[in-house]
Amino acid sequence: MMRVLHVIDKLDVGGAEKVFLDLTHLLANSTIEIGALLFDDSGALTSKMDARVTLYRLKRTNKYSLIKLLALHKISSKYDIVHAHMRHVYRYVRLAQLIFGGKYKLVLHDHYGIDQDIPTSVKGIFKPRYYIGVCTSLTDWAKSKLGIPSDNVYTLANTIIPTATSKYTSSSRSGNAIMVANISRVKNISFAIDLCGRTSRHLDIYGQSRDEAYRTELQRQIANNPKVRIIDDVTDFSGLYNRYDLAIHSSMSESGPLVLLEYLAAGIPFIAYKTGEVAATVYNDLPMLFMNSFNIDEWINKIEEIRVIEDLPEKMRMVFNKYFSTEKYTSECLRIYERIDC
Known part of the structure; x- marks a missing residue:
């Protein structure tokens, strides 16, 4: 053996x-x-x-x-x-x-x-x-x-290994967004904060700090915005997705990213900047989930576009099973x- x-x-x-x-x-x-x-x-x-x-x-x-x-x-x-x-x-x-x-x-x-x-x-x-x-x-x-x-x-x-508790149900219309990303500058979290500010969404950011200086900048950015929270004491996100109706991934550079697989397997609609191997693969089947720039107006329009695709969660899970x-x-x-x- x-x-x-x-x-x-x-x-x-x-x-x-x-x-x-x-x-x-x-x-x-x-x-x-x-x-x-x-x-x-x-x-x-x-x-x-x-x-x-x-x-x-x-x-x-x-x-x-x-x-x-x-x-x-x-x-x-x-x-x-x-x-x-x-x-x-x-x-x-x-x-x-x-x-x-x-x-x-x-x-x-x-x-x-x-x-x-x-x-x-x-x-x-x-x-x-x-x-x-x-x-x-x-x-x-x-x-x-x-x-x-x-x-x-x-x-x-x-x-990733999908779990029964992570499965997203499309009935969620909470108006809340989730971002799972450790706190580092390459994750471009400030952009996600600005984006949700323009759409009046609540945003919960789950991740541990990898850059204390950047975290301090983010804390200043959200100081007067009660709709944004940084949460660093959660290690299992599998039961959280039904609290949200959108996931955001605004990282500027990735080799994966693994979190997109989490979103795919759960079936929670997301908008992501197109970077990394996972994004390149998924784009072939679900191009509507990806952006090629950081123009906030274009991201806002894309969010409204995917909100009306009723079978998107099921399509996402099918793509996960197809490739991953x-x-x-x-x-x-x-x-x-x-x-x-x-």
């Missing part, structure tokens, strides 16, 4: 962390043996780990600790493949492999954006032998910039493992 260890630093609320949770859960249903290793187990999503997955808690407090590095090596050596999520995590596992050896095959699962620079975490002796990207722009970058052979580069587009089903995702991941392990 093939043994695969998934490694991440900490299960805070975020896209890569959600992929880690869902992927390990889906693989626990397969025929391979799955383990999961966390550098730090204090993240808000740690309690969501599937109980069938063997969980290792490294409890690393100092990344220069040789004792923790050796502990990581010993755990990794129990597995055939070590699947490292994110570049800094991969670099740490690779360092353990370089110092202590290890016959396991190490793969980088890259959730990063579309920056074309080559970071030190993947240069020289840290250059990945096996690479998984969440979108073709990343896998193209890995082949052209890092020089990883095409046979060792794989695309694994994100998915969990069965297709699990099968593709297992196929990648088979190619790496051969």
